[in-house]
Amino acid sequence: MLYRALLLGATLLASGCLSPGETRLPGGSYLLQPAGASPSLNKWVEVTVEHQKGREKFLVHALNTEHKTRIALIDPSSLATLLSCAAEDGVFTRSGIIPERIVPTELPLCLLQIAEWPTTSVEAGLRGGLVITEKDGVRSILSGDQQVAVISYEDGEVRAVHVPVADVTIRLNRFEAR
Numbered sequence: 001m002l003y004r005a006l007l008l009g010a011t012l013l014a015s016g017c018l019s020p021g022e023t024r025l026p027g028g029s030y031l032l033q034p035a036g037a038s039p040s041l042n043k044w045v046e047v048t049v050e051h052q053k054g055r056e057k058f059l060v061h062a063l064n065t066e067h068k069t070r071i072a073l074i075d076p077s078s079l080a081t082l083l084s085c086a087a088e089d090g091v092f093t094r095s096g097i098i099p100e101r102i103v104p105t106e107l108p109l110c111l112l113q114i115a116e117w118p119t120t121s122v123e124a125g126l127r128g129g130l131v132i133t134e135k136d137g138v139r140s141i142l143s144g145d146q147q148v149a150v151i152s153y154e155d156g157e158v159r160a161v162h163v164p165v166a167d168v169t170i171r172l173n174r175f176e177a178r
Contacts, residue, residue, distance in 0.1 A: 020092055023110040026165055027143020028128020030110045032087055035069045037121040038113070046076075048171040058082065062112055071108045073098075085109050114141060115151045115158045
């Protein structure tokens with residue numbers, strides 16, 4: 001199961017929601033963008049989460065259609081859905097066994113959008129002093145000089161998401177479901 005320190009670190013990153021669809025980040029917040037602000041997405045990813053106490057693996061399914069964005073975190077050994085978060089036409093839903101007080105509904109959707117959505121869509125969601133930069137296959141969300149999130153790409157695919165404040169790195173390996 002997903003390591004509790006990761007969840008607590010993610011909670012520190014989020015520090016609660018300002019309003020439905022908005023997630024607090026160090027130095028500002030991110031307002032989720034409508035599903036139509038990004039091309040369609042339907043992919044499975046094997047994820048390795050690296051944190052201070054070790055590593056954990058799980059599966060993630062990310063889906064984006066014209067009207068709905070959904071992300072599901074699945075335990076690979078039991079295939080239990082740990083967390084499923086969705087946004088559809090401004091309505092946010094969640095299910096799974098991870099309590100909302102540990103991971104707010106909007107946080108996984110926020111990280112998905114920051115990593116996968118086009119730059120202009122992510123820029124439209126940044127609030128406060130947050131800015132986005134991109135250079136040499138790396139996208140960074142910054143608050144002044146502080147890195148809030150660093151996303152690494154290879155061949156146009158997200159390969160890693162590093163969240164410095166939580167000291168967590170999420171490594172992604174795309175695979176095709178058979």
